[in-house]
Amino acid sequence: MRTRFIRSLASVTLLAVLGACLGVPQASLAATLPPEVDAWLREVEIGPYQPSAVDWDKVYEAAKKEGKVVIYTSSSRTISLKEEFESLYPGVTLEVYELGSTGSIEKVEREQLAGIYNCDVLHASGYPSQLHLLANMNMIFPFYPPELESVIPKEFREPLVAQRYESRAIFYNSKVYPECPIDSWWDLTKPEWRDRIAIVDPVTDASSLDLITTIVLNADELAKDYEREFGRPIRLTTPNAGYELLKGIIANRPKIYARHTDLIKVVGDPNSANPPIGISIPFSSLSYAEDPARGGLKLMVATDIKPAVGLLYPSLMNITYKAPHPNAAKLLIKYLFGTNKGELGMRPFFVVGNWAARIDMVEEPVHEYLPDVRLPLSDLNFWLMDPVGIWETSAEVQDWWMINVQ
Amino acid sequence: MNGLKVRFRKLANRWRKPETILAALFLVILVYLVVVPLFSLVQTTLVWGTGDTRIRGENVVVGKFTTYHWRRMLSGDFAEAVFYKPLLNTLIVTAGTVAIVLAVGSLLAYLVVRTDIRWAKLINALATVPYILPSWVLSLSWLQLFQNSTVAMPEGLLSYYTGINAPEWLVYGPIPIMITMGLHYYPFGYLLISGALRSIDSQLEESAEILGASKSYIMRRITMPIIKPALFSTALLGIARSMGTFGTPAILGLPARYYTLSTQIYSLVRTQRQGQGYILALVLLAISGIGLYVNQRVISARRSYATIGGKGVKSRKVRLGKWNTPIAVLTILFLLAVAVFPLVFLTWSSLTLYAGDYSISNLSLHYWIGESNPRFVAGEPGILRNEAVMGAAWNTVKLALVGGLICGFAGLLIGYVVARARRALTSRLLEQVSFVPMLVPSIVFGALYLTLFAVRRGPVPALYGTFALLVLVTVAKQLPYTVRSGVSSMLQVAQELEEAAVILGASWFARLRKIMLPLTKNGFVAGTVIVLITSMRELSLYILLVTPANRVLTTLTYRYIEVGYTQFSNAMTVLLTLLVVVLTYAINAWQKTDIGAGLGGR
Structure with a gap:
């Protein structure tokens, strides 16, 4: 993981440079922004005009005048923050609107195109779309508390600000399979898994499309792993080994679910005799495992899969252009970064399977029902999201999937 | 020359008739609510959208004309x-x-x-x-x-x-x-x-x-x-x-x-x-x-459709x-299985504290009236004390009542216009145009309204984020029901009744108020009820249009289903169904009616 991580760091930095060339607003390029955008950014001091120190008392005073802050979020967990935020900053109401990542991005884009400025903070994943549809179109801008600069790595600040890492991976039923029954993506193409695979729909779920696109982008690694797994070089009937893997999975007649929340119930059902292996479930779903309120799901994530356990991607939080409550938005972002113990706005996301953007975290989250499960990011071999590669390839992969899945 | 004069006078006379003015007015409104969205639907298929910028090998300029979408959808593997x-x-x-x-x-x-x-x-x-x-x-x-x-x-x-x-x-x-x-x-x-x-x-x-x-x-x-x-x-x-x-x-x-x-x-x-x-x-x-x-x-x-006349019907x-x-027993068992079993099952599920455990000891009212407890559904309080749910419930009721009434009334008036001039071009146009929304899938209709009413267009202000937009989309989408019931109830009233009133010198408004409306009241109420029911449990129409301030029960329930709060969302579905049943039966008890007439059946 370590070398991978360094490599990913390098690639993200490269991407940031690339992004800058593509027109993502950077301090040095602020002059290229349309004058009215530039003027607004200068006025509210975000994006390229973020100051090196913020007087938070002043920001709070201004936020009180604004009265509220509106967040479009991908996560239902954000709703639980309302009370604490409002008690921390009396006079500022937190309006949470939970829309899923695709929904949040679409809504911001449509509103911005129509000149409607409803939302202050967009808190969602969907990095490729956010970068290309929103950031490049001057619809969202980064802001982070400058005092955290040293503890938030650059790739979590530029070109967009991220709160944490989310992921998509493979899950299995821990009651039926005490040990993970597979160790390679290629196992899923074997006949014993026919009719026993389920996947989140890559056509309607953006992160699942990102995962299968990442599989296609990492075809070379998969080709090598094919040879390791089967002892012979891969013979291609599709453009590359990534498509070949997807073709093999489709040949095993996977069940397709619109949402990962539906899929985890099927995979982790404690009474199921023949549960499927579930593809494209977030690591953080592990927090539902054994929870009696959720039906005591017997869920476990596959942590040892070659060539990679799945896709790792940032979950972002940025301020929308012409946000009606920009000061309250800054307070909210500061709050969402939380503390180095995973408190405040980070609390609902400080769970096994989520990894904070800040690198000064002093402890690992503990699973309420599975205290032995610790999943530090450094132990896991992920494919790190390549937002530009995904943006350019996903339409092709989506078409291929729609054609071949039936 | 003389012939032209006569024709002109005829035309002028026609314009003096209130139904002609009404017909013209409704046509204008319907063109705006139905034809314009339809036009925009066609237009979207012929230009590049923002999501298309990721397509490689094509010269994508957002908003510019292209036949790409049609080519893709008509031939080749993808179309297949x-x-x-x-x-x-x-x-x-x-x-x-x-x-x-x-x-x-x-x-x-x-x-x-x-x-x-x-x-x-x-x-x-x-x-x-x-x-x-x-x-x-x-x-x-x-x-x-x-x-x-x-x-x-x-x-x-x-x-x-x-x-x-x-x-x-x-x-x-x-x-x-x-x-x-x-x-x-x-x-x-x-x-x-x-x-x-x-x-x-x-x-x-x-x-x-x-x-x-x-x-x-x-x-x-x-x-x-x-x-x-x-x-x-x-x-x-x-x-x-x-x-x-x-x-x-x-x-x-x-x-x-x-x-x-x-x-x-x-x-x-x-x-x-x-x-x-x-x-x-x-x-x-x-x-x-x-x-x-x-x-x-x-x-x-x-x-002839006229059945309201002097003769009684014997059966x-x-x-x-x-x-x-x-x-009878078989029929009732079948209906119970189809109609009541799912509802009982949902209710039962909403009463289980821990999912999947249907034992008596696990029964709880937590998802209905419980206080916030972080162990369950991320600390959402039970639906009956949950601000978001109650707000959405109120919005749902408000939307259904306002939308239903407007729809019912518009349907009746359109019905009147159509029935009085069955063969006129305006009538046929009105009837056909008003039916179009029924044929457009709700999700598409919602998306079109979002695009069309997001910005100010002429005298119509930007409606996105307002309750008015939800009412508007409800009225436009559900109008086919009330127009159908309006037309058929108006057709049932024989024209001779109105002709008698004309001879006695009754004004148009008096005729409408004293004869047409009372006789077609059933159709009006029934149409309103159908719209009420349909819009209360409509999801895809609103899913793109709601904002935090004006969400409705279905969109909120759908979000909770998406995040996997089974019992909680089941409780909301039961609440929604109860609301629909109570409202429907309250209206039925108050104004004896038969919702079958709302579909234009009689």
Whole structure:
């Protein structure tokens, strides 16, 4: 993981440079922004005009005048923050609107195109779309508390600000399979898994499309792993080994679910005799495992899969252009970064399977029902999201999937 | 020269008639609410969208003209998979659904109206319940019943109690989709056909019998022709509704990789490929359009609809004899299974603290009235003390009442205009244009309204984020129901009544207020109730239009379903159903009516 991580760091930095060339607003390029955008950014001091120190008392005073802050979020967990935020900053109401990542991005884009400025903070994943549809179109801008600069790595600040890492991976039923029954993506193409695979729909779920696109982008690694797994070089009937893997999975007649929340119930059902292996479930779903309120799901994530356990991607939080409550938005972002113990706005996301953007975290989250499960990011071999590669390839992969899945 | 003068005077006279002015006014409004969105739908298929910028090998300029979407959707592998195959699936599923709707609907209608079956009132009340339930309820119940380990699912009730594992084709795919959609939409058929059956004067059949006609001859030459319009209307409504339904094929088709046009439209729109998705929407529109055309040919063949006259209608009921009780029991059992079982199951589930544990000790009112507890549903308080849920419930009721009333009134006035000048071009245009929204899938209609009303256009301010936009989209989408009921109730009132009033010097408003409205009040109330029910459990129409301040119960429930709060969202579904039932019955008790008339059945 370590070398991978360094490599990913390098690639993200490269991407940031690339992004800058593509027109993502950077301090040095602020002059290229349309004058009215530039003027607004200068006025509210975000994006390229973020100051090196913020007087938070002043920001709070201004936020009180604004009265509220509106967040479009991908996560239902954000709703639980309302009370604490409002008690921390009396006079500022937190309006949470939970829309899923695709929904949040679409809504911001449509509103911005129509000149409607409803939302202050967009808190969602969907990095490729956010970068290309929103950031490049001057619809969202980064802001982070400058005092955290040293503890938030650059790739979590530029070109967009991220709160944490989310992921998509493979899950299995821990009651039926005490040990993970597979160790390679290629196992899923074997006949014993026919009719026993389920996947989140890559056509309607953006992160699942990102995962299968990442599989296609990492075809070379998969080709090598094919040879390791089967002892012979891969013979291609599709453009590359990534498509070949997807073709093999489709040949095993996977069940397709619109949402990962539906899929985890099927995979982790404690009474199921023949549960499927579930593809494209977030690591953080592990927090539902054994929870009696959720039906005591017997869920476990596959942590040892070659060539990679799945896709790792940032979950972002940025301020929308012409946000009606920009000061309250800054307070909210500061709050969402939380503390180095995973408190405040980070609390609902400080769970096994989520990894904070800040690198000064002093402890690992503990699973309420599975205290032995610790999943530090450094132990896991992920494919790190390549937002530009995904943006350019996903339409092709989506078409291929729609054609071949039936 | 003289001829021209006469024609001019005729024209001027026509314009002095209030119905002409009304017709013109409604046409303008409908053009804005229906034709403009339709135009924008077509336009979207012919330009590059923002999501297309990722396509490689094409010169994509957002907003510029392109035939790319049409080329993609008409030929090649992609068209095969995304258009032609789902089209075939849609036709199969729709045919099956309509067959079930017609069979179940007419059988029930026959039993209730034309026989002396026991407990007819109870059967009548139960028969309409499936229409009240949100469309996803029946399909989820289907899975609860039939899922099993051969399809890599947990055990359903059938498998649990009998050990029988249903084969995959019974769990997923076209068969269960047809059955659940058929059972969801048969109340259309029931209401329309029973309305038609009631209007048959059994003296007609009796005279035929006296003259020596055989039973089958009477059926063929008397009964069938009279209920034919109702049968065709049922089929048309069935086609339009089931083709556009997204929830059922998503739940029962998707897992088995069985796609219909509605699920493909949803996928394409969700992934910012509106250009391609809207082409499929146009295909749905075209199919329903053909259905509408056939339907109108059939209905216009019948000359008179007037049944409100001086004569009474007599009906003689068929005696079921010793079969009465068994048939009644069977019918009630069937209705309980379809209408009540899913509701009981949902209620029960909403009362279980821990999911999947149905023991008595696990029963709890936490998801209904519990205080916030972070261990359950991320600390959401029970729905009855939950601000967001209560706000959404209030919005739902408000929207349904306001939308229903506006719709009902507009429908009646349009009905009046159409009925008074049956052959005029404006009438035909009005009737046809107002029906179009029925043919546009809700998800597409919502997306169009979002684009159209997001910014100020001429005198119309930007409505996005306002309650008014929800009302507007409800009125436009549901107007087909009230226009149909408006037209048919107005047609029932013989013109001679109004002519008598004209002779006595009554003004147009007086005629409308004293004669037309009182006589068609039933149609008005019934139309309003249908809109009320339909809009309260409508999801896809609003899903893109709601903002935090004005969300409705269905969109909120859907979010909770998405994040997997099973018991909590089940409680909300039960709440929604109760609200619909209570409102419907309150209105029915206050204004004695029959919602069948709301579908234009009588």
